[in-house]
Amino acid sequence: MEFRLNFYGPLEERFGAHRTIQLEEGIRFSELRKELEGAFNGLDAYPYTLAQDGSMKSDEEELSRGVIEVFPPFSGG
Amino acid sequence: MNTRYDRHMKLKGxxxxxxxxxxxxxxxxxxxGGLGSAVLPYLASAGVGKITIVDYDRVSLSNLQRQVLYAEEDVSQLKVxxxxxxxxxxxxxxxLVGISKPFEPHTAENIVGGCDLVIDCTDNFRTRYLINxxxxxxxxxFIFGALYTYSGQMAVCNYKGSATYRCLFKEPPTDAAIPNCAEIxxxxxxxxxxxSLMVAEALKVLAGLESVLTGRLITYDLLTHQQQALAFKxxxxxxxxxxxxxxxxPIALDDCDWNDQTLYLSDLDTLKDPLFIDVRELKEVPLVEHALVVKRSSDQLLQSDEQLLKGKRPLVLFCATGKRARRSALKIERENVYYLKEEIEDFIHYLNQMKHD
Structure with a gap:
């Protein structure tokens, strides 16, 4: 099924604020990382954390329906 | 209790x-710097009894756009x-205690040990992971805040067993993939x-209020006013x-741009007969033309037969912001090689003043 992705910060600049991707529901977030890094060339150069439904997700958790948020760390201060 | 804190005292809670x-x-x-300038006055005015400030940097003209603790008369002075x-x-x-040195692995635990709260207002990942x-x-x-162009992040970490920065971003960056304010x-x-969000949480932690935001990353985009509070464990x-x-x-990435090769404009007068080396690309503007300035790429400087490296004359590398000059200076194995951690416009102003003196 189609999932909406929201990118932030430098990832938004590189890939756009909103994108979509075809994924199977129920895959683990560790697999999601591989799918994303295959689909978006250069994403693996960045550290990032993934969130869904208002919560950051660990690699072991499973993807559910809803928007996937991709957050990189910021360094400015 | 005096009347100084009356408006806090009147607050319910x-x-x-x-x-x-x-x-x-x-x-x-x-x-x-920027976040420190916003946080420090409110900590002081609220009556936090002891504040230790750690920063090695000096005030530069390009800081004044956002670092409102400083004024024009403070340029070149130590921020602390x-x-x-x-x-x-x-x-x-x-x-108030000022420490005008970098926050380093061998001193970090001594500086933070025994205090009630650390507020991370840094601008680099190396120091951020060290603080964590x-x-x-x-x-x-500790409370961290971080910025990227129009967007910011903040969270309270390690508070009564809550999550830490490494719980949020497990893998530190391995290179400068995420640029800082000087670059973008x-x-x-x-x-x-x-x-303001950081100091609000700081005062709540220090005053013992119960409503401290824990286990949530706050993000805010000032272009769209979109705000999120994301739970993390x-x-x-x-x-x-x-x-x-x-x-x-320390993490492998060394993006804390200070070492003993770092020079500011105020340090230049202490050097005897320095030669300034422009390591920018050939066509980069503004052009810097001066009798004490030569142009060399980083690759040229690393050639063993490079004549500029002979002798002991102090060499000061510069670029647009100091970032590339620093990378080049780190690679050159010779005494008396420095880099200028200043914006190029400020350096040009310095050279023009030299001409007139």
């Missing part, structure tokens, strides 16, 4: 006990010294917004790993 807790509290603020002076004028009842690790190992809560700019009101294994290390290990 505040109390004489809360104010007394602030009076006896010790906060360490690492970084006195200016901050201590201005905050003392704001509240003479509190103790030092606070985890000494059991001190920052919207000045963002430092006030994120700094403590990674018990990652926390234990940091606690069990024999000593703090």
């Amino acid at each position: 505040w109390s004489a006990q809360a104010q007394e807790q602030l009076r006896t509290a010790h906060a360490v603020v690492v970084g006195a 010294e200016v901050a201590v002076e201005k905050l003392s004028a704001l509240n003479s009842e509190i103790e 690790d030092a606070c985890v190992r000494t059991d001190v809560p 700019g920052v919207f000045s009101p963002l430092v006030a917004l994120i700094g 403590a990674d018990v294994k990652a926390i234990a790993q940091i606690k069990n290390l024999n000593r703090i290990e």
